Each structure stands twice: as structure tokens, then as C-alpha cells.
Amino acid sequence: MISVIEPATEQVMAEVPRAGVEETDAAIARAKAAFESWRRLAPGERAGLMRRLADALDERRDGLATLEARNVGKPIADARGEIGMVVDTFRYYAGAPERLLGQTIPVAGGVDMTFREPLGVVGLITPWNFPLCIASWKVAPALAAGNTVVLKPAELTPLTAIELEKIALDAGLPEGVLNVVAGPGSVCGTRLVEHPDVAKIAFTGSTEVGRRIAAGAAETIKRVTLELGGKSANIVFADADLQAAAEAAPLAVFANAGQDCCARSRILVESTAVDDFLAALERSVTALRVGDPLDDETQMGPLISADQRETVSSYVPDDAPVAIRGSAPDAPGFWYPPTVLAPVSNSDRAATEEIFGPVACVIPFADEREAVRIANDTIYGLSGSIWSRDGARALRVAREVETGVLSINSNSSVRVTTPFGGFKQSGYGRELGPSALDAYTEVKNVFYATEEG
Ligand code: NAD
Numbered sequence: 001m002i003s004v005i006e007p008a009t010e011q012v013m014a015e016v017p018r019a020g021v022e023e024t025d026a027a028i029a030r031a032k033a034a035f036e037s038w039r040r041l042a043p044g045e046r047a048g049l050m051r052r053l054a055d056a057l058d059e060r061r062d063g064l065a066t067l068e069a070r071n072v073g074k075p076i077a078d079a080r081g082e083i084g085m086v087v088d089t090f091r092y093y094a095g096a097p098e099r100l101l102g103q104t105i106p107v108a109g110g111v112d113m114t115f116r117e118p119l120g121v122v123g124l125i126t127p128w129n130f131p132l133c134i135a136s137w138k139v140a141p142a143l144a145a146g147n148t149v150v151l152k153p154a155e156l157t158p159l160t161a162i163e164l165e166k167i168a169l170d171a172g173l174p175e176g177v178l179n180v181v182a183g184p185g186s187v188c189g190t191r192l193v194e195h196p197d198v199a200k201i202a203f204t205g206s207t208e209v210g211r212r213i214a215a216g217a218a219e220t221i222k223r224v225t226l227e228l229g230g231k232s233a234n235i236v237f238a239d240a241d242l243q244a245a246a247e248a249a250p251l252a253v254f255a256n257a258g259q260d261c262c263a264r265s266r267i268l269v270e271s272t273a274v275d276d277f278l279a280a281l282e283r284s285v286t287a288l289r290v291g292d293p294l295d296d297e298t299q300m301g302p303l304i305s306a307d308q309r310e311t312v313s314s315y316v317p318d319d320a321p322v323a324i325r326g327s328a329p330d331a332p333g334f335w336y337p338p339t340v341l342a343p344v345s346n347s348d349r350a351a352t353e354e355i356f357g358p359v360a361c362v363i364p365f366a367d368e369r370e371a372v373r374i375a376n377d378t379i380y381g382l383s384g385s386i387w388s389r390d391g392a393r394a395l396r397v398a399r400e401v402e403t404g405v406l407s408i409n410s411n412s413s414v415r416v417t418t419p420f421g422g423f424k425q426s427g428y429g430r431e432l433g434p435s436a437l438d439a440y441t442e443v444k445n446v447f448y449a450t451e452e453g
Contacts, residue, residue, distance in 0.1 A: 002155055002182060007073030007302045008293050008333045016158055019183035024150070024191040027179035031121040031148040032197050034176030039118050039146035043097040049173055050097070050144060054090035056171040057164075061087065064160055068132060069293045071157045073301040073334070074256055076294050086136040088416045089432070096144035096437055110449040116441040118146030119223060120199035123192035125185065125213070126161070127205045128154035128304055129259040134227075135161055137420075137431045138202045139178060145440040150179045150198070152189055154205075156304055158182035185209065196220055202439065203227070204261075207354075207379075207425050225429025225439045227261070227421060229354040230382030232403065233375035234264035234411065237368075238273035240387035244409070246280030249360075250288055252385065252411035254326075254338040257303050258312075258358035261426075262383040262405070262413055266351055267340075268371055271364045278323060278342060278362065285324045285338050292329075302334040303357060309334045312357030315350045316341070323362065346374045354380070368393060372400045381423030383413045404430070 006013040019027075038046070057064070061083050069079035102114040124138040135151055142149050153161035158180075165180040181188045189209075192198050193216040200223035203213050207228040217224045234252055236245045252264040269277045293301040303309045316322065316339055326338035342362035344351050351361045365371045375384065383405040388394045394408045404422045405413040414420055414432070421430040429439045 002158065004071060004156070004159060005305070006070050007304050008070070010332045010334070013070055014159060016162060016182055019181040019188050021187060021191050023183065024152075024181050024188045025195070027150045027181045028121055028123075028192070028195055028197050030176035031150050031179050034174055035118075035120055035148045038143075038148055038174060038177050043100075046097040046144070046146070047094050049171070050090055050094035050140070053168055053171040053173060054087050054094060056167050057083070057090060058087045060163070060167060064132065064163060066294070067159050067163065069301075071159050072128065072131065072256075073293050073304060075298040075301055077296060077298070078256065079293075082130060082133040085416060086132050089136040089140045092416045093140035093144040093436075096141065097146070100145065100437065100441065107447065109451050110447055112445065112447045115444045115446065116145065116437070117444050118441060120147060121197055122147045122149050122440065123195075123198045123201045124149055124151040125189050125192065125201065125203045125205065126151065126153050128157040129256055129261070131157040132160035132164060134204050135164065137436070138204075139164070141431075141436040142202070142440045143173075143177065145437055147199075147440055148177045148179075150181060150192060152181050152183070152185070152192060155182070155184055189213075190216065193217055193222070194219065199223065200225075200440070202429075207427075210427060223439070225421075225431070226427035227429070227431060228382075228425060228427040229356075229380055230261045230263065230422065230426050231266060231352070231354050231378045231380045232262060232264045232382055232384040233266045233268050233401070234385045235268045235371050235375060235387065235397065235401075236270065236273065236277060237371075237386075237388040237390070237393070238270040239389045240273075241389065241409070242273060242277050243280055245387040246277055247284050248411050249281060250284050250338065251299065253360045254285075254288060254300050254358045257300055257336070259304060259308070259356050263356075264383070264385055264411060265355060265360050266346070266375075267360055267362045268365050268374055269362055270371070271366055274343070274362070274364050281340065281362075282324045285326045285340060288326050288338055290326060290328050290335070290337065300338060300358065303336055304334065306334055308357065309336055312336050312355055312359060315353070315355050315357070315359050320350070346377055352378065368397065372397060376400075376402045379425040382426035383407075385411050
């Protein structure tokens with residue numbers, strides 16, 4: 001059995017059966033058996049079933065949000081937002097079965113046309129930080145394109161995925177279309193990667209595991225999309241609205257207790273503005289409400305586990321340049337206070353490695369050129385922000401920063417309708433928006449000779 005721990009209390013909140021190789025093989029076999037009829041379903045019918053699933057999730061919104069908030073330790077207000085996004089993601093891709101358009105291409109001697117064909121059985125491997133949300137980014141476009149799926153959630157947070165499987169069946173999805181196996185990555189994840197009947201792996205998680213998955217998938221030439229780690233820069237120029245930038249910066253890194261691949265954990269500030277910025281940042285960091293995830297007012301909860309807290313602490317040794325420290329409850333739970341290190345060099349360990357906890361580094365820069373150089377001096381390239389009142393400069397810098405998702409005078413980068421994914425070692429492929437469907441279909445080209453015989 002898997003004992004599922006509630007991070008805010010350190011108590012076991014549920015026990016679920018631990019799947020192994022046998023259960024994974026059985027789920028792949030169910031998905032394979034369901035594929036032919038699912039892909040042949042009339043597009044409108046597949047769309048209708050996905051809308052019913054979205055409606056069923058909408059009805060269960062509050063229960064799912066509470067389950068997610070308890071299992072991850074995330075603030076209930078955030079969990080409600082995430083489940084809202086899950087519903088919207090299924091609604092958005094419910095429009096896709098009837099819009100999987102091909103092309104006609106001018107050629108000699110006949111008609112040439114393309115089709116978007118489903119891949120078959122798709123293996124989905126997801127992390128613990130946004131469990132159902134990230135699962136929906138994969139499940140919804142995969143099913144809309146006519147694939148069947150086996151979803152393997154993280155062992156620490158399997159509960160909402162298990163609910164999703166039940167809700168899908170109740171909503172009328174045929175047996176075998178959406179299968180969940182809750183078990184260790186090294187066993188169930190590895191099996192999905194090596195199994196010859198799995199056509200593609202869509203993975204979100206660490207760069208380290210992503211590397212292993214890409215290597216394993218090469219054996220059977222599986223399609224792979226990877227959404228991996230990040231170490232994103234929040235670039236603040238002296239001409240920015242410093243107050244707005246400093247008010248927004250804490251939740252751009254401390255939301256979800258910093259366990260966010262998009263966390264803007266390197267705050268790059270133009271040297272002339274560092275003092276003013278830090279003064280404003282201190283007010284907003286110390287005002288953060290850290291505590292019970294189930295309290296509507298809470299903005300930051302605990303870390304996911306004792307191990308995670310241990311790892312995060314290692315980035316703040318006794319001689320670390322701690323400039324700002326927020327609060328954290330002195331009670332059971334894997335708490336860690338929001339912490340700002342300043343000034344930090346971009347070559348320090350805290351600035352080069354993904355901490356995945358509530359620790360931010362403030363790194364001064366001299367000018368635009370240096371800001372871009374520091375922002376790009378990382379193996380990662382997921383997201384980032386640029387704060388400036390000079391629109392031309394903001395756009396210039398946006399074109400230079402090597403990341404997949406950027407925002408100007410804002411820290412929001414994830415929307416159902418727009419592409420999300422990384423450059424460099426933050427992965428490849430895009431989720432969400434219209435382009436996600438490319439990752440769940442193959443293009444087939446058909447030539448039909450029409451010349452008279
Ligand atoms: P992880 O890589 O440890 O695990 C992710 C998933 O992979 C889990 O389901 C795990 O069981 C499975 N897994 C582990 N070893 C495996 C193996 N050998 N073969 C197949 N599957 C295996 O990541 P995590 O600790 O759950 O999540 C944190 C990481 O995820 C961070 O690095 C974070 O940046 C990244 N992340 C990225 C995004 C994104 O969209 N880019 C989003 C969220 C999290």
C-alpha cells in the first residue's frame with residue numbers, strides 16, 4: 001500500500017494500493033483494447049463525452065480542491081483555481097475532435113491531403129506539485145485526438161488522479177480509455193517507457209528523470225514530450241513600477257511553497273534600484289500569510305515532505321546572505337519560511353540549481369546586456385518576467401531571453417489557451433493551447449491520383 005501523507009499535519013490521510021509491473025501491463029492492455037473504438041467514435045460523440053467529463057469534474061470541484069489542498073499542502077484558494085483550470089482544459093479540448101484539420105496540398109496528377117492520426121496508447125507521467133492540473137494538460141488533448149491513456153501520478157499525490165479515473169467512467173467514457181496506475185516511478189514509470197505497446201510518453205518532472213526517460217524511449221523510438229525543471233529570471237529594470245514588481249515578486253516564487261517549475265527564483269534587479277526594491281520586497285514577503293492550507297486566507301503552505309525540507313534547507317547554510325525571512329508556523333508540518341538571499345552571484349549554488357522551495361535570490365545587474373547574459377546563464381529555459389516602463393526595451397529583452405514562456409509587467413505564464421513549455425534543459429514539446437494536439441497526433445499524407453486513365 002502507499003501511505004499518503006498530509007504535509008500540513010504529517011499524518012497519513014489515505015492508503016491506496018501500490019501498483020507494480022503487473023498492474024501497469026494490465027492498464028496498457030486495457031488502453032490498447034479500447035483504442036480502436038475510441039479512435040473510430042464520431043468526432044462529435046468524442047467531443048460530447050469530453051464535455052460530459054468536464055461537467056462531472058465541475059460538479060466535483062469543491063471536493064477535488066479540498067483533496068488536492070490536503071494532499072499537496074497547497075492553499076485551498078490556489079487548489080480551487082487549479083481545479084477550475086482542469087475543468088476549463090477539458091472544455092477547451094472538447095472542441096478539438098471536430099477541429100483536427102488537415103491540409104490539401106497542390107501537386108501534379110491528383111489530390112494530396114493530410115490527416116492527423118492518433119498515436120495509440122499514450123503513457124502520461126506527472127509530478128506532485130500540481131497533480132490534477134498537469135495531468136489534465138496531457139489527458140485532455142491526448143483523448144481529444146483519439147488516443148487512449150495510462151496516467152501514472154506521483155506516488156506522493158495519487159488521490160485526485162484516482163478520482164479522475166472514477167469520474168471519467170461515471171461520465172460515460174468507455175472502459176479502458178482513461179487508466180490510472182498509482183505506483184513508483186522506478187517501477188510503473190519505467191514499465192510505461194519500455195513497453196512496446198505504448199506509442200508516446202508525455203512527462204512532467206525533474207530534468208534528471210526526464211533525461212532517463214528520453215534515453216529509455218529511444219529503444220522503441222517512442223514519441224516523447226518533456227516538461228522539466230526551471231530556474232527562471234524575474235528581470236526588474238530601474239525604470240519599472242518598482243512597487244508593483246516588488247508586490248508581485250513573492251508569489252512568483254513562493255506560491256505553492258516555491259515548488260513550481262515556473263518559479264521566478266532568480267530576481268535580477270538593476271543595481272541602481274536594488275535598495276528601493278529590497279525595501280518594498282521586505283514589506284511584501286513579511287506580509288505573506290503562511291499557514292493552514294485549508295484556511296481561505298492562506299497564501300503559502302508547507303513543503304511536500306520532510307525530505308524536500310531537508311533539501312531546501314541545504315541551500316541556506318548558516319553563512320547564507322539571508323536578507324529577508326518571512327514567517328512559518330512552529331507546529332507539525334513540513335514548514336519552511338519564505339526566504340530571500342541578497343546579494344547573490346549567478347554562479348552561487350542557490351542561483352544555479354532548482355531549489356524547488358521558498359528561497360529566492362536577488363542578483364544585481366549593471367545594464368540591459370548584463371541582464372540578458374545573466375538570465376541566459378543557466379541550463380534551464382522555462383519561464384520568466386521583465387519589468388520595465390520602456391516597452392521597446394521590454395520587447396527587445398523578451399526576444400533575447402532563452403525561455404519558452406515570458407511575461408512583461410506580470411508574472412503569469414500559464415493559460416489553457418496558450419502554449420507552455422521550455423527551451424534548453426527545461427524540456428521539449430508544448431502543452432496547452434492549440435499546439436498541444438501536435439504532440440498527440442501523427443501527420444499522414446495521402447495522394448489520390450485523379451488523372452483520366
Ligand atoms: P520527478 O522527476 O522525481 O518525478 C516525476 C514523475 O516521474 C513521478 O510520477 C515519478 O514517479 C516519475 N518517475 C520517477 N522516476 C522515474 C523513472 N525512472 N522512470 C519513469 N518515471 C519516473 O519530479 P517531482 O519531484 O515529482 O517533481 C518536481 C520536478 O518536476 C521539478 O524539477 C519541477 O521543475 C518539475 N516540474 C516541471 C513542470 C513543467 O511543466 N516544466 C511542472 C511541474 C514540475
